[in-house]
Amino acid sequence: MTDTTYEPYSQDPGYIEANTSLIGSIDLEGVERVADLACGTGLLSGLLIDRKPTLTIAGIDLDPVQIGIATRTFPGPTVDSLEALEAEAKAGRGAAFFSAGSAMDLPFEDGSIDLVVIGNAIHLMPDRDLFLRNVARVLRPGGQLVFNSVFYVGTYVPGTEPLFTEWMRQAVMVLTEINEERKARGEKPHPRVRGKGDRAFRKDWLSGEGWGEAMKAAGIEVAYMADRPVPISAEGLALVGAYGGLAEVLMSGYPVEVASECLMRAAPIAFENLGIEEVPRNWLEMRGVRV
Numbered sequence: 001m002t003d004t005t006y007e008p009y010s011q012d013p014g015y016i017e018a019n020t021s022l023i024g025s026i027d028l029e030g031v032e033r034v035a036d037l038a039c040g041t042g043l044l045s046g047l048l049i050d051r052k053p054t055l056t057i058a059g060i061d062l063d064p065v066q067i068g069i070a071t072r073t074f075p076g077p078t079v080d081s082l083e084a085l086e087a088e089a090k091a092g093r094g095a096a097f098f099s100a101g102s103a104m105d106l107p108f109e110d111g112s113i114d115l116v117v118i119g120n121a122i123h124l125m126p127d128r129d130l131f132l133r134n135v136a137r138v139l140r141p142g143g144q145l146v147f148n149s150v151f152y153v154g155t156y157v158p159g160t161e162p163l164f165t166e167w168m169r170q171a172v173m174v175l176t177e178i179n180e181e182r183k184a185r186g187e188k189p190h191p192r193v194r195g196k197g198d199r200a201f202r203k204d205w206l207s208g209e210g211w212g213e214a215m216k217a218a219g220i221e222v223a224y225m226a227d228r229p230v231p232i233s234a235e236g237l238a239l240v241g242a243y244g245g246l247a248e249v250l251m252s253g254y255p256v257e258v259a260s261e262c263l264m265r266a267a268p269i270a271f272e273n274l275g276i277e278e279v280p281r282n283w284l285e286m287r288g289v290r291v
């Protein structure tokens with residue numbers, strides 16, 4: 001069965017490289033208390049504690065399965081409450097606490113956080129202005145917001161769209177094949193249920209400049225903004241497609257495991273049909289400072 005969690009893609013070399021570079025660029029001088037929002041399997045938290053072992057990191061994600069993986073795989077000590085995390089911070093010891101919850105609803109005191117990171121998820125926030133205001137509330141003056149995203153205006157490198165179109169076309173063909181096999185076994189084809197399966201996923205993407213304006217309106221000044229091309233291989237795209245959070249959007253209405261399987265199997269076919277081995281896709285990287 002297809003693994004629809006974010007874990008397989010979070011181990012893709014291109015993905016790790018993009019995030020290692022993001023975390024490596026942060027000035028951690030004076031940073032102790034960190035919030036890793038929409039932390040997924042905790043990749044960013046792990047990279048942060050590797051750089052500075054005294055950090056205390058609160059990771060929050062909607063999905064309890066990813067929270068379980070983050071807690072199990074974190075390379076430093078973990079605790080089981082925010083109070084215990086604060087006790088570690090006061091003692092100057094690094095640790096993390098991962099909990100299931102919404103990044104729209106931050107359980108931190110005003111001005112108590114030195115650094116907020118949100119890896120490839122800011123585009124998922126249902127109300128981005130409210131999200132940024134909440135981040136500004138919990139950051140201390142001079143505190144930083146750092147994020148990256150591959151869902152923004154500018155992510156597609158011109159000329160690479162045919163690969164993504166071919167990927168979707170092939171995914172539908174794989175679905176047809178699966179349904180034919182089901183029919184041959186006397187089973188019904190997978191039904192498409194309209195209006196279902198679309199978790200919060202915004203299609204009205206912002207540009208980097210757009211994010212900058214939204215940050216400024218919330219009281220966070222942009223200190224750094226860059227587009228970074230990262231190559232995606234056939235294997236990388238297959239892992240992206242297998243991730244249920246995206247599959248249920250790209251093939252909305254179908255059972256998520258089926259959508260994941262179709263997108264995963266379609267990726268190498270699309271690359272082969274276009275006769276290419278990888279495509280670049282731009283990552284937006286931004287850092288802002290709470291005024």
Ligand SMILES: C[S@@+](CC[C@H](N)C(=O)[O-])C[C@H]1O[C@@H](n2cnc3c(N)ncnc32)[C@H](O)[C@@H]1O
Pocket residue numbers: 006010037038039040041042043044060061062063066101102103104118119120121124125126200245
């Ligand atoms: C693309 S993954 C990124 C995971 C992780 N930040 C990383 O960089 O590896 C997006 C994550 O956002 C989480 N997510 C989506 N909406 C959320 C929300 N409102 N609050 C908290 N987490 C959310 C999903 O559960 C998923 O784990």
